[in-house]
Amino acid sequence: MTLVHRIIPCLDTDGARVVKGVNFVGLRDAGDPVVLAARYNAEGADELVVLDIAASRDRRPTFLETIRRVAAELAIPLTAGGGIRTLDDARAVVRAGADKITVNTAAVVRPALIAELSGEFGAQAVVLAIDAKRTSDHWEVMVRGGRDDTGIDAQAWAEQGVSLGAGEILLTSVDRDGTQKGFDIQLTSAIACAVSVPVIASGGAKLPEHFAEVFHDGGADAALAASIFHDSVQPIRGLKEFLAARSIEVRLPC
């Protein structure tokens, strides 16, 4: 009896439709979030993340409606984010049906946001998303969808985020995102060792071996991917059976 490693599909949306791109650019349509959510719920995904990567103010009501429709399909936890800058933004997302909120750029701009969210919803509901890019011997925090380098050390930021009340770190390797070359094991391991909260590894997954590696060698508690699940390149059930056969604890729903 032990806490299992989680497999988390991620829906990057423009508010209404799922989109995908490589290294955060060149987006194209990848389907209806509600249809995909229902499929992942049935296939044994452990959680679902829905992001509004456009995060424009005028599209917000559309995104909230998307969260509502997605949440209605799920009997698993839902994390939502993208463009959450204030406690009120987060309240709207939670009211629409999200169990957890993820923040990224807005938390870098104003770290106190993490404490505010944690105070209201509890640490277990606050996921600090960090987009990290390798710079010589360390990783730096990128913001605005991986476009701008802040010069902030990713490990120090993860530690600060946890001390402010983040209950989980969603760690994306900007270098690996969209490349399908596998997760950044060194990055994941460095952050997982540095913080006391669960770490979700993201960016670069394609093969089942990539997942085995990030759980076994990277110390990740969960692993997130998008397009390989959307395109059925990697069915979730098959992935979990692969991991279970390698003695990695997963949940195999009957």
Add this chain to the structure above:
Amino acid sequence: MKVTLIDYGAGNVASVERALQRLGAESQRAATAESLGSAEALILPGVGHFAALIRALDERGLRAPLLNALRRGVSFLGICLGLQALYDSSEEAPELHGLRIFPGRIGALPASVKLPHMGWNQLRLVGKSRLLQGIAPEAHFYFAHSYAVRADGTAHSVATCTHGSEFLAVLEQDNINAVQFHPEKSGAPGAQLLSNFLRLAA
């Protein structure tokens, strides 16, 4: 029968509502003392900070009507914080009094493991359970918490879970039921548990 969900302004009321809908059960939200007075079955969902739940219950004047309903024998299901609220107090907010149905203080899980205890874990059955009927013993349930009731072998404890240390996961005593995990987020086994509760309450 209609299930009354205690809506204290925070937490996961909507998720529980949706889970009940999927089971075809009728539910209503209650945020006032009057609405608790006529409840046939009660669910106290909870997520977040112990203080937020206890303060909200007191500010809305829900403590006394809730205790009255429990004494009257109304079927009750506490979820996550809704389980913790049944105890004397919690280390998370030592200055506040819980509902004091059960003795003892909620404690933090050991810092030797990653906290919050977040994700899917299995149970160890330690007694005969009504809520877990028809659910495979190896089923996983979704947890999201950092505090818990230490497993102490009391009679009302029917299942435990371990994360750093062993803690109470399911309690059942007379009309009172409570779980530390989130059945509304626990896939098919969670739905079965909620359906078992509905049958008990009917």
